[in-house]
Amino acid sequence: MRVIIVGGGKTLYFLCRSFTAKGHHVSIISPDREECVQLARQLPATVIHGDGSDSGILKEAGSLDADALLAITQNDHDNLVICQLGSLKFGIPKILALANDPDNTEVFEKLGVASFSTANIVGSLIEQRAAMEQITNLLPVSDGRVIVTEILVAENSPITGRLLKDADLPGNALIAVIVRDNKPIIPSGTDHVLAGDRIVLITLPENHGPTLKMFTDETD
């Protein structure tokens, strides 16, 4: 995969290191000349010094045949414009912008740019800590794109006592196995979830948190 990352700082460095280690081809665009020199020494990546919201610079970084573009600068307005350029002018299939201000995730969404907010992610990680105690196994598969979780169902959880077909699970989540009294059941819509059951769940990272909430105590 050919990836273009626009930004700077430690996040960019470690992201790029992880991408190149997995064999992806990475081009970095940074407005800081000094940082560009450092990055070029440290990483097996193409490093371009310039403004990522300039279409000439984006083209130089290989936008015409890039598979993904990631804009993680400190300025939301730059991230937005970089991603819009990448998708409108160069037709890069996957674009992702960092929203420094969490409110902007909604704004970017409405303007057609996929985004993420570190503040939101860290916040939801902390909320998930309550659920952690019930989780007995957690396994990211397919490079972290799918999460398999084994979780103990709490007494007062929203799903306790409900039929699976009425469970109202978030989309892209699946109850794969119910283990009751050490006996695994491959469930159908007419099975119940009971307190004390162990559930093997399959989720995508984006709805992992909301799905776990279905199995934890509502009163927490």
Add this chain to the structure above:
Amino acid sequence: MRGSRFIVVVGCGRLGSSLANQLSRAGHAVVVIDWDESTFGSLSQDFSGFRVNGDATHLAVLKESKLGKADILIATTHEDNVNVMVAQVAREIFQVPHVLARVFDPKREEVYSRLGIDTICPTTVATGMFLDAALKKPADGRENS
């Protein structure tokens, strides 16, 4: 006043303050936004509009400026990307009927027009005016055949 409009001006530099002063003098309701409070000093004594001190790329600041009720938004900051973001947010989220953005880099006008934003590029405007002045009215009357 008849034909009075509610206009939000983003950026209170030379262009922004000059626009705000003239629009206010013409009887329009004006809100000026700038993150640097000291720029409001360039508003004239008789400026009767509101000043909002904050970063216009933050939704909360635009809400405080009552952008949802505005007839026109003009983005005049010295950063192209700020102007383009604010213009899009004004149109798509606050449904402002008329949105204008200043853009410095003429190369970018094409992409911005694809995003449906009306832009004015001072360089392009000035180039046109200079060309007109230089070529269409030969000052000393010498004719080129």
